[in-house]
Amino acid sequence: MNMLVRSTVAKRRLLSSMSVKIDGWRPTMDLEEIRLPNDVNERNNLYMDEEKRLMGGIECRVRNDWSRKEISQIYNLPFHELMYKATTVHRMYWDPSEVQQCTLLSIKTGGCTEDCSYCSQSIRHKTFVKPTPTMKVQEVLKAARLAKESGSTRFCMGAAWRELGNKKNAFGHILEMVKGVNELGLEACCTLGMVNSDQARQLKEAGLTAYNHNLDTSPEYYPKVITTRSYQDRLDTLANVREAGISVCCGGILGLGEDSEDRVGLLHVLATLPDHPESVPINALVSVAGTPSGDREDDEIDAFDMARMIGTARIVMPRTMVRLSAGRKNFSETEQFLMFQAGANSIFYGDKLLTTENPKEDSDRRMMQKFGFKPKPAFRGPLLAPTEITGDVVISRVTVSRDINEKVAA
Ligand code: SAM
Ligand code: DTB
Ligand code: SF4
Numbered sequence: 001m002n003m004l005v006r007s008t009v010a011k012r013r014l015l016s017s018m019s020v021k022i023d024g025w026r027p028t029m030d031l032e033e034i035r036l037p038n039d040v041n042e043r044n045n046l047y048m049d050e051e052k053r054l055m056g057g058i059e060c061r062v063r064n065d066w067s068r069k070e071i072s073q074i075y076n077l078p079f080h081e082l083m084y085k086a087t088t089v090h091r092m093y094w095d096p097s098e099v100q101q102c103t104l105l106s107i108k109t110g111g112c113t114e115d116c117s118y119c120s121q122s123i124r125h126k127t128f129v130k131p132t133p134t135m136k137v138q139e140v141l142k143a144a145r146l147a148k149e150s151g152s153t154r155f156c157m158g159a160a161w162r163e164l165g166n167k168k169n170a171f172g173h174i175l176e177m178v179k180g181v182n183e184l185g186l187e188a189c190c191t192l193g194m195v196n197s198d199q200a201r202q203l204k205e206a207g208l209t210a211y212n213h214n215l216d217t218s219p220e221y222y223p224k225v226i227t228t229r230s231y232q233d234r235l236d237t238l239a240n241v242r243e244a245g246i247s248v249c250c251g252g253i254l255g256l257g258e259d260s261e262d263r264v265g266l267l268h269v270l271a272t273l274p275d276h277p278e279s280v281p282i283n284a285l286v287s288v289a290g291t292p293s294g295d296r297e298d299d300e301i302d303a304f305d306m307a308r309m310i311g312t313a314r315i316v317m318p319r320t321m322v323r324l325s326a327g328r329k330n331f332s333e334t335e336q337f338l339m340f341q342a343g344a345n346s347i348f349y350g351d352k353l354l355t356t357e358n359p360k361e362d363s364d365r366r367m368m369q370k371f372g373f374k375p376k377p378a379f380r381g382p383l384l385a386p387t388e389i390t391g392d393v394v395i396s397r398v399t400v401s402r403d404i405n406e407k408v409a410a
Contacts, residue, residue: 034389036381040247040278043381044319053318055393058088060318064276068268075264075312079304083342086311090343092393093318095383099340099368100321100376101349102154102189103147107177108134108170109355112160114193114228116216118253118285118293120355121160127290129355134159137173141180147350148186150361153378154346155181156189156212158354162229163194171199175206182207187378189249194229194237200244210247210279213237218265221258225293238273248277251323254309255285255301256293263309271316280313280320282306282344284327286356303335307342314343321346326353333367340371 036043052061074082090096110121111131120127144155157177164171174190181188190203191212203211216222219231242248252266270277284301288294306324313322324344328336348358359367368375376382387393 034384036384038379038381041245044275047319049398051396051398053092053393053395055092055387056084056088058085058092060089060092060315062276062319063316064272064274066268066271066316068264071268071271071312071316072261072264074315075260075267075308079308082308082311083338086314086342089315089318090345091387092385094343094345094385096340096345097373098345098376098383099373100154100323100346101152101364102156102323102346103143103150103152103350104156104158104348104353104358105135105140105143105147106160106354107140107157107174108132108159108161110160112162114162114226116226118225118256118288118291120288120291122291125288125291127288131160134170134173137176137180140177141184144181144184144186148184150350151365151375152186152349153376154187154189154209155184156191157181158191158212159193161193164192164196164199171202175202178203178206178208182209185378191249194233195240197240197243200240200246204244204246208246210249211241212249212279212281213241214251214253214281214283215266215269216252217256217258218262219269220265221256221262225256238277242275247279248275249279249281249323250277251279251281251283251313251325253283253285253326254305255287255298255327257296257298260308263305264312267309267312267316270313276317276320278320279323279346280317281323281325282309282313283325284330286326286329286353288356300330303331303338306331306335307338310339310344311342323347326356326358329357329359333370336367337371340373345376 036046052059109132110129111123112121113123115122115124120129140157147155174192178188178190187209188207189210189212190208213234215231215234217225222231238248238250250270254263270280284306285293310322310324322344323346324336324339325348328347347364349361349364350358351360352358385393
């Protein structure tokens with residue numbers, strides 16, 4: 001059966017099994033119960049025939065044909081307009097009270113041969129980081145259990161490598177880590193540098209949920225940040241990850257000395273990929289003494305820059321998890337609130353990022369309570385947006401005529 005036909009059938013099944021109607025129906029079940037499939041491909045198939053959404057005078061559609069100028073116009077809207085638009089789009093596609101808590105662990109720290117200008121772990125920069133060997137599988141799984149106990153639902157393992165290359169032993173251990181994290185009921189994410197298609201396939205088989213590989217900035221500004229590998233190298237790895245059926249996590253950093261058009265340039269690359277990344281982390285540079293970026297004298301980026309970037313990402317990639325990532329320690333709760341209102345729906349949770357500090361768990365727990373946020377469970381798709389259930393969002397569907405349907409199915 002053709003994809004389009006199959007997805008429509010699947011959608012009908014899903015909707016009837018949930019007793020929920022999308023176009024203006026009322027819920028007959030508790031909102032908590034209504035979740036979309038966790039698998040991103042299945043989820044996207046459900047929406048294949050959706051044309052656009054409309055709420056509060058704001059129109060939105062999932063598009064891959066954005067021009068850079070269009071994205072720039074969104075990024076440069078008056079701030080209050082951008083925030084209204086972004087927060088409305090967020091409510092059209094997501095439950096705004098759900099924020100995912102993720103834990104990071106550096107499983108292999110320092111000694112990296114790359115020259116990323118921001119990174120504490122590059123051998124080219126003299127920083128506080130002391131290289132350490134790869135952690136043992138059991139140590140990593142112990143940390144994953146603790147992360148789960150503290151309420152995280154995604155566990156991201158980072159290694160200071162340019163690429164996985166032919167590190168056969170280490171790769172074997174990583175596959176065991178991924179399997180173990182998966183068996184704990186956590187979403188498993190890795191960031192290990194460049195991977196080829198065979199390695200991506202093995203990671204998928206071991207149970208990897210997502211692979212993080214950031215483009216960091218625009219194609220034009222990238223050579224000012226990293227010279228030891230190209231933008232295309234990064235894109236190739238992203239394609240290998242996508243092809244293996246692993247969820248793509250790809251974002252960038254603000255505060256590298258880039259200008260606003262570079263931020264737009266990064267979003268343009270991401271929003272015009274054949275499929276949007278399921279996850280886009282937006283990091284604020286964590287300034288590390290001894291790194292070229294950390295030693296810059298520039299003004300630091302502020303909460304408005306972050307909210308603009310997050311809000312624009314939310315609008316141009318409405319079905320993506322936009323993750324408020326590194327750098328939260330430098331922002332007050334009030335400032336972070338602005339970023340959640342702009343559409344961020346995930347944080348790193350736990351006292352440490354990879355090598356630098358994150359806000360304390362206690363204070364994040366209080367902040368989540370203060371804002372009325374609840375954690376997103378692992379391996380369960382997003383809640384249907386409340387507006388989809390109440391009918392506050394109008395969803396236009398492209399209707400396929402019976403004739404065409406039959407023709408395609410034949
Ligand atoms: N070596 C692998 C790689 O580069 O893909 C994985 C680890 S690397 C540390 C993961 C990402 O963390 C980088 O791509 C970068 O976007 C982010 N990052 C690293 N140092 C940072 C810093 N000081 N501030 C903000 N983000 C940072
Ligand atoms: C991402 O975009 N941010 C995380 C994760 N992906 C791997 C890393 C942040 C690192 C912050 C600096 C450090 O702690 O070394
Ligand atoms: Fe190495 Fe990754 Fe740091 Fe770049 S960001 S120096 S690749 S650890």
